[in-house]
Each structure stands twice: as C-alpha cells, then as structure tokens.
Amino acid sequence: MGKSSRVLISLPDKFLDEIDKVADDEQRSRSELIREALRQYIRNLESVGRFRGSIEA
Structure with missing residues (x-):
C-alpha cells in the first residue's frame, strides 16, 4: 500500500463492537x-x- 491518510469517522458503539469482534x-x-x-x-x-475509479488491490 502507498501513502496513507487518516480519516476520523463516528460509529455506533454496537457496530464498533461487531467490527472489533470480526477483526x-x-x-x-x-x-x-x-x-x-x-x-x-x-x-x-x-x-x-455506479462508480468509475481505481483502487489498489
């Protein structure tokens, strides 16, 4: 992966708990x-x- 940027997002606590469990x-x-x-x-x-762009694999 190339250069990275930080992004701040807000998530409901329950959703973050689910993300952490999967991770x-x-x-x-x-x-x-x-x-x-x-x-x-x-x-x-x-x-x-619906989207025309490119992302790294």
Missing part, C-alpha cells in the same frame, strides 16, 4: 478490516457501473 476472529487490525470492507464496497459499485 479479532480474523486476527486483523480494525483498520485493515475497514479498508478491506471499503475496497469490496467500491468494487461492487464499479461492477454495477
């Missing part, structure tokens, strides 16, 4: 889990023609 189960960091979820979301948008 722990998969032995990944919270950041990596969220990055992968966003990659998949953008790829899905690209596949249905």
Whole structure:
C-alpha cells in the first residue's frame, strides 16, 4: 500500500463492537478490516457501473 491518510469517522458503539469482534476472529487490525470492507464496497459499485475509479488491490 502507498501513502496513507487518516480519516476520523463516528460509529455506533454496537457496530464498533461487531467490527472489533470480526477483526479479532480474523486476527486483523480494525483498520485493515475497514479498508478491506471499503475496497469490496467500491468494487461492487464499479461492477454495477455506479462508480468509475481505481483502487489498489
């Protein structure tokens, strides 16, 4: 991965708890889990023609 920037977001506590549980189960960091979820979301948008851009694999 190239240069990274920090992003501050607000999430409901229960949602963050779910994210942390999945990250722990998969032995990944919270950041990596969220990055992968966003990659998949953008790829899905690209596949249905709703987004035209490029993301790193």
